[in-house]
Amino acid sequence: MPDVGDREREIITCGKVSHAVWFVAWPTVVNTLIQTAYNLINRLFLGGLPDSDKAQAALGIGWSVLNIEFCLISGISAGTAALVARFIGAREDENAVEATRQSLILATAAGILCSIPLVVWAEPLVRGVGAAADVAKLAAPYLAIIGGFSILPFLHMVVMVALRSAGDVRHPLYAGAVMIGVNTLLDWLLILGPGPLPSYGVTGAAVATVASRFVGTALILVYLYRSKLRDSLSHFKPHFGWFGRVMNIGWPATIQGVLWGIGFIAYIRIMSYLPNATAAQAALTVGLSIEAICYMPGVAYSTAATPLVGQNLGAGQPDRAQRCSWVASWHAAAIMTGVAVLFLAIPHYLAAPFTDNKEVLALIVSYLRVAAPSEPFLAVGMVLAGALQGAGDTRMPTVIEFLVNWPIRLTLAWLLTFVVGMGALGAWVAMTASTIIYGLMIVAWFKTGRWKTVKV
Incomplete structure (x- = not known):
């Protein structure tokens, strides 16, 4: 069969490092910015409902459970990304x-x-996550509807990382943009029910998500069929040797994601014991959505680092893989630091469109201010973690994830929230402190260089 992505491979493995980083990163940056815009619009639609604080909390509760599902997706996709990138480079x-x-x-x-x-x-x-009875009535149908079609995000993610790892960064962008556009339109129609249409609230948000995922998954499968990886869509015969190769890389990423997901559930559970639990959970949901403006570029550069490292290691160029990783890290840190300044300068303006509840608004503002100093550390940690994934080095990041989320974040959250008596502010401080520690630990491990010799 013909070579896969010759032009892309040459840019990634032979071109100027800064050009290679930007070539891989820019479509993902655009896609994540579109995704961030959608998330914010989604929260704005929910903010227009009569009980917006309960709707926002329900969405946050539902996604805290769905995060466990995405941990499993991340395991398979991590193995896919490392193997495809390494093979393309070789x-x-x-x-x-x-x-x-x-x-x-x-x-x-x-x-x-x-x-x-x-x-x-x-x-x-x-x-079990800690939803109050009135919030659970909204969150349970949301979770069941989205969870019932779990096959869609699994397929979409695997195809997306396979195409990106082969150097095709544009078509995942197109599929993602179409999916988000469909989701935004359906959210407007189903959440708010403009004109004579009925409003389905949180349930409408779930239906919109499933419908848009169906469109996005179908489209990205078409792109896979038109790519030079098209033969992967035929001769489906399970091969346990290959399963082992994928999951040998992927299982630490799965455990890492599960540890993070359960840790986040425990974090929300701690907040459920606050007197103002619903307001705090709603503020966290909105705060994280606004913060995504900042950290989504980090996600994009982290995603870019995976094929950059994988293909260059496959081509026998570990030093170039390292240079690409650091350049991507500093790009992400510069962008995220710039956005974090806005969290300190104008948090009220960023938070006000999402709620008219003064208590929730004050909590969102405090969250943004506390989170701002952690963003540069998060940027470097995210990108270097993506680089380690591209190398197939997923074990030590899993250990770091455990240490940061459990002994550090949860212990600090409980102590500051209840023992010190800081309330929700204590939970915010615990998250920021643990994020800074995470970034420093990932940097320390990356600098050992052991990832350069990992076999896949």
């Missing part, structure tokens, strides 16, 4: 196709299995 295109094919089989099976508990136990799950 010009072993047939192996890249086979890695994609086996990842699609894994994603399909995992998506079907994940949907069962999310539908059957939706209400116990949201109550």
Whole structure:
């Protein structure tokens, strides 16, 4: 079969480092900015509902459970990304196709299995997170509807990382933009019910998400079929040897994600003991959405670092892989620091459109101010973690994730919130402190250089 992405491969492995970083990063930056805009619009629509604080809290509760699902997705996609990028860099295109094919089989099976508990136990799950009864009534249907179609994000993510790892960064952007556009339109129609249309509130948001995911997944599968990885869509025969190769890289990423997801649930659970729990949970949901303006560029450069490192290691260029990683890190840090300044300068203006509840507004403002100093550390940590994933080094980041989220973040959150008596502000401080520590620990591990010799 023809070589996969020759032009892209040459840019990534032979071109000027800054050009290679920007070539891979810019479509992902655009896509994540579009995603951020959608998330903010989604919160604005929910903010227009009569009980907006309950709707915002329900969305946050639902996603705290769905994050566990995305941990499993991240495991499969981490293995896919590392293998495809390494094989493309080494010009072993047939192996890249086979890695994609086996990842699609894994994603399909995992998506079907994940949907069962999310539908059957939706209400116990949201109550277990700490949702109040009135919030749980909104969160449970939301979780069941989105969770019932878990196969869609599993397939979408695997195809997206396979294309990106092969150097095709534009088509995932197109599919993501279409998906977000459909979601935004349906959110407006189903959440608010303009004109004679009925308003379905949080349930409408769930239906809009599923419908847009269907469109986005169908489109990205079309792009895969038109790519030079098209053979991955035929001859579906499970191969446990390949499953092992994918998950040997992916299982630490899965555990890392699960640790983060359960840790976040525990974090929200701690907040559920506050006298103003619903207001605090709503503020966290909105605060994280606004913060996404800042950290989504970090996500984009982290995503870019994966093929940059994987392909250059495959091409036998570990020093170039390292240079690409640092350049991507400083790009992300510069952008995120600039946005973080706005969190300190104009937090009220950023938060006001999302709620008319003065207590929630004050909590959002405090969240943004406390989070701002952590953003440069988060930027570098995220990008270097993406670089380590591209190298197939997922074990030590998992250990770091555990240490940061459990002994550090949760312990600090409990102590500051209840023992010191800082309330929700204590939870914000705990998150910021643990984020700074995470960034420093990832940098320390990356600088050892052990990732350069990981075998995939």
